[in-house]
Amino acid sequence: MIRDFTIVAQNVDMLLLGLANTAVLSVLTTVLSLALGALYSVILMAEGKCIRAFAQIMLDTVRCIPVLLLIYVFYYQLPAFGIVLNNWAAGLCALVICHTAYMAEIIRGSWVVLPKEYTETAISFGFRGLALYRRIVFPPIILAAAPMIGNQVIIIVKDTAFLMIVAVSELTHAATSIQSRYYVPFAAYVSAIALYWVLCRFVGMGVSLVERVAEARRG
Amino acid sequence: MSLAETATLLQGAALTILLSLAGILLGLPLGLAMALIRWTHIPVLSPVLSAYVSIVRATPLVMFVLLIFFSMSTFGIEIGPIPAAVLALMLNTAAFNCEIWRGGLIDFSRGQLDAALAFGMRPSIAFLRIVLPQVWRACLPGLVNEMSLLIKASPAVAVIGLVDLTRAAARVGAATYEPLPPFLAALFFYVVILLPLIVLQRIIERYSFKHQWFA
Numbered sequence: 001m002i003r004d005f006t007i008v009a010q011n012v013d014m015l016l017l018g019l020a021n022t023a024v025l026s027v028l029t030t031v032l033s034l035a036l037g038a039l040y041s042v043i044l045m046a047e048g049k050c051i052r053a054f055a056q057i058m059l060d061t062v063r064c065i066p067v068l069l070l071i072y073v074f075y076y077q078l079p080a081f082g083i084v085l086n087n088w089a090a091g092l093c094a095l096v097i098c099h100t101a102y103m104a105e106i107i108r109g110s111w112v113v114l115p116k117e118y119t120e121t122a123i124s125f126g127f128r129g130l131a132l133y134r135r136i137v138f139p140p141i142i143l144a145a146a147p148m149i150g151n152q153v154i155i156i157v158k159d160t161a162f163l164m165i166v167a168v169s170e171l172t173h174a175a176t177s178i179q180s181r182y183y184v185p186f187a188a189y190v191s192a193i194a195l196y197w198v199l200c201r202f203v204g205m206g207v208s209l210v211e212r213v214a215e216a217r218r219g
Numbered sequence: 220m221s222l223a224e225t226a227t228l229l230q231g232a233a234l235t236i237l238l239s240l241a242g243i244l245l246g247l248p249l250g251l252a253m254a255l256i257r258w259t260h261i262p263v264l265s266p267v268l269s270a271y272v273s274i275v276r277a278t279p280l281v282m283f284v285l286l287i288f289f290s291m292s293t294f295g296i297e298i299g300p301i302p303a304a305v306l307a308l309m310l311n312t313a314a315f316n317c318e319i320w321r322g323g324l325i326d327f328s329r330g331q332l333d334a335a336l337a338f339g340m341r342p343s344i345a346f347l348r349i350v351l352p353q354v355w356r357a358c359l360p361g362l363v364n365e366m367s368l369l370i371k372a373s374p375a376v377a378v379i380g381l382v383d384l385t386r387a388a389a390r391v392g393a394a395t396y397e398p399l400p401p402f403l404a405a406l407f408f409y410v411v412i413l414l415p416l417i418v419l420q421r422i423i424e425r426y427s428f429k430h431q432w433f434a
Contacts (some may be wrong), residue, residue, distance in 0.1 A: 016291055077399075162281060200277035203278065
């Protein structure tokens with residue numbers, strides 16, 4: 001067993017490269033899906049009943065799609081429509097679309113409980129359009145939703161592992177290549193799991209940092 | 220899509236349902252047992268489970284499936300892909316269920332249990348008659364949510380060669396060069412599989428608002 005872990009230690013550069021890829025993919029997915037989710041939540045909170053219902057149905061549908069199904073569609077099947085994405089881009093697109101739905105739902109959830117007077121006051125003070133959302137509506141929502149967003153980020157980190165199936169060289173893929181080259185499955189996977197755990201710990205620390213900021217703002 | 224291709228998809232859907240159901244049915248009581256161990260602070264076991272839950276919650280299901288399937292043989296245990304998949308799904312969902320059950324148990328007012336014990340109820344009866352009926356209601360929304368997450372994560376079993384609904388759709392798409400029909404069909408099946416859970420959740424939400432069910 002110790003020999004197995006020594007082999008993994010000799011190939012630690014592969015694992016770390018995988019970890020870096022996983023981290024980059026997670027950060028990109030988080031940022032993009034949070035931004036798109038915020039945009040989408042504006043539609044979910046729109047005045048028109050029809051628009052709202054349609055947006056909700058779209059959202060519920062996307063929430064029924066497993067990430068891997070979407071990854072398959074983007075990587076293997078979009079070329080049939082003349083759209084060719086490499087595995088990295090296809091995977092990123094699939095992850096972003098899936099998680100946009102969840103982020104939109106999270107943001108809507110804490111938007112609903114935001115007092116109406118809050119935005120009405122801002123409007124009466126002359127806030128309009130982008131400034132209204134950027135300065136008044138979203139900051140308290142994002143701060144209040146930080147724990148839920150943090151949970152979602154951990155799900156994103158774990159979902160990047162699906163990309164090994166389309167050969168994106170992220171952490172799971174790196175562990176699998178070490179495993180298959182030296183046949184040290186236990187050592188390789190346990191080491192990778194430890195790295196995932198550290199990554200998720202960082203996310204948790206980020207969330208507590210944001211919560212402290214939120215606490216300070218509330219005064 | 221031809222008849223044979225539809226049959227492939229249906230087989231995939233059957234496997235998805237079977238694996239998820241097995242994982243859920245085994246993972247629910249296992250999660251409860253783990254939560255009880257942590258709730259009663261049994262020495263040694265409780266901190267071990269705490270570490271286990273923390274690790275599993277940070278582990279991608281793909282990784283977990285691979286770990287179980289490939290490392291079992293390192294320890295001299297031969298395991299087929301289907302048992303490995305069920306084991307992985309069960310152990311994974313049990314960790315999440317443990318946290319949900321534990322949350323419910325922590326919120327449970329302990330005075331009721333003390334009262335039951337003071338009246339001479341045996342601990343097992345007190346648990347079944349007093350604690351569980353209240354705790355499972357409080358936990359139901361979280362548990363149902365975890366079930367639908369498990370079903371959506373179940374395509375991870377494709378890494379050990381199982382052809383579930385997602386994999387079946389990808390196969391049909393690759394064979395026919397027509398991506399959209401199998402994708403939409405798979406989406407339809409997933410909606411059908413998940414819909415009861417979503418409806419159940421909405422009903423619970425409405426019911427609990429009206430009746431203060433969890434009070």
